[in-house]
Amino acid sequence: MGTQGEGTAPSRRTVLAGVGGAGAAAVLGGGVAAQSAYAADSAADGGADKLPIPRKAELTVLLTGDAGTGEDGQWKVADAARAVCERRGVDLAIGLGDNIYENGPESDTDDEFQSKFERPNTGIDVPWLMVLGNHDTSGIIPGSGGWPSRGNHEVAYHAHSARWYMPNRYYAVAVPDGAAEPVAEFFALDTTPLSSYVLQTDPTYYWDGPFAREQRAWLARSLAASRARWKFVFAHHPLRNNGTHRNAGEYEGVTCGDYMSGKHVKELYEEVVVGEAEFILSGHDHTLQILDTGADYRGTQQIVCGAAAKTKGRADEPSNKAFWEAYDTLGFMLLTINAQQVVVDAYTVDPETGESRHAYRHTRTDRLGAIHTR
Template sequence: MGTQGDRSAVSRRMVLAGVGGAGAAAVLGAGGAAAQPARGTEGGVDKLPIPDKAELTLLLTGDAGTGEDGQWKVADAARAVCARRGVDLAIGLGDNIYENGPESATDDEFQSKFERPNTGIDVPWLMVLGNHDTSGIIPGSGGWPSRGDHEVAYHAHSARWYMPGRYYSVAVPGGAAEPVAEFFALDTTPLSSYVLQTDPRYYWDGPFAREQRAWLTESLAASRARWKFVFAHHPLRNNGTHRNAGEYEGVTCGDYLSGKHVKELYEQVVVGNAEFILSGHDHTLQILDTGADHRGTQQIVCGAAAKTKGRADKPSNKAFWEAYDTLGFMLLTINAQQVVVDAYTVDPGTGEHTHAYRHTRTDRLPAPAGAVS
């Protein structure tokens, strides 16, 4: 199922009336069907199962965890779309618990900023850490990485929340000789915090960074999945105001704020070895080009699940489609032949959602030597 490294719509009124928690509604499978494989128990919690199928629909959201009106509007819209189309899996791209991350594995913010807003979307949510999940005195600084351990520990407390480690992989279907997809989760915040790291374990060149890089290198090389997705909070390419890795916030020097080591990790390990990088961080929606200059690795930014943000003054990346100053989410339909990305915008005022764009990718990277074809 996964490998671990370091360690119709339900309304808000119904949720607030007490229909909360995972399992309150029927699990939404393909076509809205409730039938699913048997659940697994972990840490005393009945976990929702990773899908065991060769075609799946995946909900993609990022930067969601405010608990405020914007998050609810997007969650309501996503729930309606998922009820209509079916959904098998979800990915949360970090900044799960604003503003500083949880204070414990049982912090009530997990309920107010994840469980209750997402009631009814009862599938496994593959989660990664963002800078707001690992902060101390300065909100969003990313300067307290060990705080992310609370979100890893929450994996044992929630049916939906899936974060068995700070980095991990999940193949679908699990155990297949050639899975249709494999998802590789990363923690990029120690490489791109807004402040210098003080814990030696999380220095940009410390033990954690070295272990994660070695794991990712080995795991990508070993994967026989038809489509490989690397997902993390921070993007490699980005036309939003945070800009590209290596020049985050317009800064090009230093080991942290610029994100130059995120750039190195992506360009040296991921580019040319995975078809997609999925990221949040910028509160925008972007489907960038298929990466001719990046050996076929395509960047998708989906960080508008609660907040909005504008476009960079001088964007540098070719895009199939972009949306700024609007909320939204995406649905990915994945099978052996193609990956279809459907982008939905959500009006920040009314909460009305619109199917805004569809992108289809059929070209995949060359299979590694020895792969089953």
């Protein structure tokens, strides 16, 4: 495929499965913005001056996920990432959800934006492309994802921060900004309404409700229209995952129901994304994984990067082939992207000492466009 690599309490699953079973309760592309029902208000009236989307054809992207604890682990990873970015340079950052633990912000001016995003990431002054996670959209039960509308506070925060970039619950960003044929395009999704630990009670966010239908239609149109050399779909929940949350369609070992299993996340990825984007970037599992492209996934490769504050173990019976994996360690990744290749550098961060180590380099040179024309 043209890829190469170097170098005793009740479980959360048991508790949340019981709750779920009981039924508890500016789309952007190429620099052109369009309003939607899920977009933030414009920042023009007293809002923050946004850091610009890069206009260069080679870029370095910081990748982190599940970061927003405001605690020691987040600071260790942020400090290590800042040091690497100062040495290597960075043009964009991506936050893969669970930005504000444990339940998400209570307003778009909640001081948790400062303690769990702005202050830890001081000095990494680039646009941070952000997506929502289950902990960003929760109510009584932390991490349930059962209050999707709470995520609108994070969309609205787009207007208050120079770095935080979330103009909508789903959106696209092409680089170079304004280019007819971008080197890369990043498609952000909100997967939590499709994979919450409890049943959704707001019809807007049912798995087959208006939000899910509109997001899916937008994604299909946008991927088909994109002329980018490399396409990245990023969202909190992975399609494939060797960590304890497991694969979409069997999250937490649950294979029934419309929500906890993540079966509709699986459908979205397999029916719309697979074979259309080279990469799916996800968090959710507090691990680091660079999985293979997989013949069954028509060249779409899964990367999991959710160890920016917490650690988590490996599934008892992992089912996906991997180029490289790391468990029980903190870490982050850097993507270096140009017209010829995407290089993924994985860095581990010792949870005790905060020392970082370059752990693995993976290089991909094959593009789906090239595959499809063979």
